[in-house]
Amino acid sequence: METFGVSGAAGFIGSNFTHFAIGKGHKVIAIDSLSYPGFLFNLEPWILKSRILGLKNGKDFSRVNFSIEKRHDRIYKKVFSNKVLCQIPDNKLKGYNITLFENKEDFTREIESFIESNEKLLFIIASITDEELINIILPHVNCFFNFAAETHVDRSILSQEEFIFTDILGTYNILKVLIKYKNVKKFIQISTDEVYGSSIEGSFNESSILNPSSPYAATKASADLLCLAFYKTFNAPAILIRPSNNYGPRQYPEKLIPLSIIKILKGEKVPIYGSGKQKREWIYVDDCVKGIYQVFLRGTAGEIYNIGSGFEIENLEVVQKIGNILGKNEDIYEFVKDRPSHDTRYFLNSSKIKSLGWEPETDFEEGLKLTVDWYIENKDLYIKIMESADFSSFYKLWYQKR
Numbered sequence: 210m211e212t213f214g215v216s217g218a219a220g221f222i223g224s225n226f227t228h229f230a231i232g233k234g235h236k237v238i239a240i241d242s243l244s245y246p247g248f249l250f251n252l253e254p255w256i257l258k259s260r261i262l263g264l265k266n267g268k269d270f271s272r273v274n275f276s277i278e279k280r281h282d283r284i285y286k287k288v289f290s291n292k293v294l295c296q297i298p299d300n301k302l303k304g305y306n307i308t309l310f311e312n313k314e315d316f317t318r319e320i321e322s323f324i325e326s327n328e329k330l331l332f333i334i335a336s337i338t339d340e341e342l343i344n345i346i347l348p349h350v351n352c353f354f355n356f357a358a359e360t361h362v363d364r365s366i367l368s369q370e371e372f373i374f375t376d377i378l379g380t381y382n383i384l385k386v387l388i389k390y391k392n393v394k395k396f397i398q399i400s401t402d403e404v405y406g407s408s409i410e411g412s413f414n415e416s417s418i419l420n421p422s423s424p425y426a427a428t429k430a431s432a433d434l435l436c437l438a439f440y441k442t443f444n445a446p447a448i449l450i451r452p453s454n455n456y457g458p459r460q461y462p463e464k465l466i467p468l469s470i471i472k473i474l475k476g477e478k479v480p481i482y483g484s485g486k487q488k489r490e491w492i493y494v495d496d497c498v499k500g501i502y503q504v505f506l507r508g509t510a511g512e513i514y515n516i517g518s519g520f521e522i523e524n525l526e527v528v529q530k531i532g533n534i535l536g537k538n539e540d541i542y543e544f545v546k547d548r549p550s551h552d553t554r555y556f557l558n559s560s561k562i563k564s565l566g567w568e569p570e571t572d573f574e575e576g577l578k579l580t581v582d583w584y585i586e587n588k589d590l591y592i593k594i595m596e597s598a599d600f601s602s603f604y605k606l607w608y609q610k611r
């Protein structure tokens with residue numbers, strides 16, 4: 210059974226994929242910088258009996274010293290020039306047993322000991338921009354899945370630096386290290402349908418032109434091109450996956466579906482951009498994860514695979530459906546200022562991945578009900594996230610001050 214490297218493993222699709230991969234019997238070395246949407250609890254119960262490691266002094270891509278220091282319960286992290294892009298707050302680490310290493314040798318021995326053990330999950334607090342760490346980790350995995358990315362379109366309109374750093378430079382950093390090692394058979398880069406831009410009708414296939422609208426989509430398109438160039442030039446075993454809008458458990462509540470669920474549960478109104486008539490093709494995260502796994506099994510290096518459900522719906526209707534499930538039909542939304550360069554519609558042609566033997570299994574009504582139930586069960590946790598400093602300051606900047 211292969212050992213997987215999974216970056217962005219504490220985030221939404223990455224954590225769902227990690228659960229699936231462990232269920233399939235793989236060992237996973239999970240990597241995550243624990244920036245704002247990454248949570249160790251997304252990997253429970255596995256994480257509770259796993260080693261959680263960090264290297265105290267690494268070198269990040271920009272060659273600026275990178276430090277993780279444990280003071281009291283807090284781990285601070287500096288990743289880009291002199292700017293602190295990520296500071297892990299206390300409450301994210303409470304209850305977990307984290308070991309930080311002074312030197313590379315001890316750290317590497319710990320990874321080797323994990324590989325020899327019966328343990329399923331090893332978690333490393335690291336950014337994909339940390340070249341030294343990626344160098345240490347990659348020789349121990351047979352396949353690497355990069356889910357790590359800044360992903361929220363609205364945040365990319367407010368500030369672009371983090372997107373350029375993680376999405377472009379982080380991917381480049383993995384590619385650069387990857388071509389040194391022959392043990393990694395597949396590098397699977399999780400991209401997005403947003404690289405194609407918007408289309409009022411028809412669908413995008415894998416050869417459609419790249420026409421990104423937001424800074425986020427532009428950074429993902431840049432990373433895609435780097436992967437393809439590294440495949441052509443250096444034979445890097447890179448495969449691109451472009452999923453449509455995912456929804457399901459463990460999604461950070463800045464995205465439309467979890468935001469709507471928690472807002473309605475709190476008795477607050479869901480903010481709808483513009484007319485609410487924009488369309489998205491929603492895929493349940495379990496289906497997407499199975500598609501990614503199918504690409505691991507049967508996909509070819511240098512190729513691109515779209516993953517969409519074939520089901521599209523207007524935003525306003527999505528919110529109304531959530532209201533129906535929660536038994537609330539009135540006063541659940543309000544129209545707010547539109548997102549600049551708001552894409553009207555995405556829709557994918559997914560016949561290529563279907564030819565590998567994959568089909569979506571969950572219809573939207575069923576997936577939405579499962580998702581709403583999951584957020585009801587975890588309501589307190591998500592209300593806390595929404596009340597956190599990160600979420601509140603973003604919310605104020607984006608929804609109130611704009």
Ligand code: DAU
Pocket residue numbers: 360361362363400401402403452453454455463464465466468480481482483485487488489524548552555
């Ligand atoms: O298509 C794949 C992409 O889907 C991923 O690559 C992105 O990482 C992910 O964020 C998502 O992008 P969207 O912009 O489509 O997702 P979001 O949930 O932010 O918005 C979905 C739609 O709902 C979009 O038309 C904007 C609208 N919306 C969103 C929010 C957060 C609102 O009307 N109000 C809101 O408050």
